[in-house]
Amino acid sequence: MFELDLRSRKPIYEQLVDRLKQLIINNVLEKDEKLPSVRVLAQQLSINPNTIQKAYRELEIQGYIYSVKGKGSFVNHIMMADSSAEIKKVKEQLKKNISEALFLGVSVEELEKLITETEVDRSVTRGDEDDSSSERG
């Protein structure tokens, strides 16, 4: 379910953040669903609990989850409030990626296919693989 890449140059906690975001975004983790506890998840992934802790804290800051003392962490799913800044950021990122893709020879059709594909995946409630930091490989 988590498939961390210990070898990636991207820090583990960041991989966790990204993965959980994806799961939330794709509705695999539903609103108010309880996330596994730090210790349990740490043991499951055989990873230092501090690392999990850090990931959860980050997700809370970004508004994707909320924590209740003594209870655990839960999916938020509200968002949409002041997401304008977020949207702007994502769009800028997209522009960069799109122009790079075009530069590398990817066709417009392929890009559009990518959109519809992703859209379908979302409605079918599925998470997809991801990795790749901003580094070269």
Add this chain to the structure above:
Amino acid sequence: MFELDLRSRKPIYEQLVDRLKQLIINNVLEKDEKLPSVRVLAQQLSINPNTIQKAYRELEIQGYIYSVKGKGSFVNHIMMADSSAEIKKVKEQLKKNISEALFLGVSVEELEKLITETEVDRSVTRGDEDDSSSERG
């Protein structure tokens, strides 16, 4: 022209790499155009020459520029060779960004518009100002 964010979590040299890539991709820097020398750019940005060096070296490895010892650094623009790995990476990135955008409420139409816009910008030989600098710095 470069707008570095010294406080960003993203390393300076990486910001430089990204920015220069953009300039090359958008044809603002043309093939075989000479880049500012390491020392000059370092002074201009009041940054240590080694940092510029590192950025230039990275760009060279990635195939965006080439450097000649006694002469300077120049834009490459050839590419198109075996960029399959690069393409795969960009596509994965795109998928992530697209799903996040959709999650944040951006419509499919808007995304497609983004593609055509970017395409036009490219052929018109124009650079844009996005940077997406500090990630929640």
Add this chain to the structure above:
Amino acid sequence: MFELDLRSRKPIYEQLVDRLKQLIINNVLEKDEKLPSVRVLAQQLSINPNTIQKAYRELEIQGYIYSVKGKGSFVNHIMMADSSAEIKKVKEQLKKNISEALFLGVSVEELEKLITETEVDRSVTRGDEDDSSSERG
């Protein structure tokens, strides 16, 4: 174990890269084996840590090792993916070396012996001492 030639025209970090490559290729360093930490190796060789860092980074780019921030650097040994470019380069190098060897009077038989010898060494998990250090230093 490393025998650096500080006076050589070949940069120290490059000597390191070459040497470590050899050790990995010849299975002296096994898959997922931990390399000496940057600082430790630096002290051992009485060399600046940055230089080691540079070598390790280069090896990571070339896919021979991977580095994890809080943990260390480890041997990769996967490869075999899209090394076609690498292969082409090595073959060109080989052609050059072969013609030079022939010119210097080395017989074809001797060259073929060299191949079988090297092949045996590899399967027997042994490292050799060649370095070809200073090029007419």
Add this chain to the structure above:
Amino acid sequence: MFELDLRSRKPIYEQLVDRLKQLIINNVLEKDEKLPSVRVLAQQLSINPNTIQKAYRELEIQGYIYSVKGKGSFVNHIMMADSSAEIKKVKEQLKKNISEALFLGVSVEELEKLITETEVDRSVTRGDEDDSSSERG
């Protein structure tokens, strides 16, 4: 005839040395043949005469050519004298390259083919393309 790669990380003068070595080794340039004068070659290749000068000096040191004041530079082709050191160096290089090739998946048969190919090329008096410094690509 010379096909220098101004973009290569390998210095021009070194490319020249290598190329001329090849031409001599492959008998394209015969014993006592006169090399083009520094100025002429410099103009032909639109390169700084100092660079040519440096290449010729290097070749003289290595024993591939000899210079006669006021006359020019000529191919030597004697060698074979104390080439034992040279041979040892080349063999070491070869071993390294062979083990790397094997590591990258090149078969023994292919390597042997490379030898016979190169041998044929030599007797047919032909020079081949080369480049590739010890850097990655």
Add this chain to the structure above:
DNA sequence: GTGGTCTAGACCACA
């Protein structure tokens, strides 16, 4: 004057 290497020493992020 250009890129490239190296040192010494500081500081940060990750586990």
Add this chain to the structure above:
DNA sequence: GTGGTCTAGACCACT
């Protein structure tokens, strides 16, 4: 303690 980034400043090689 680990890798990674950055600075300041020196020195070398190439054109």
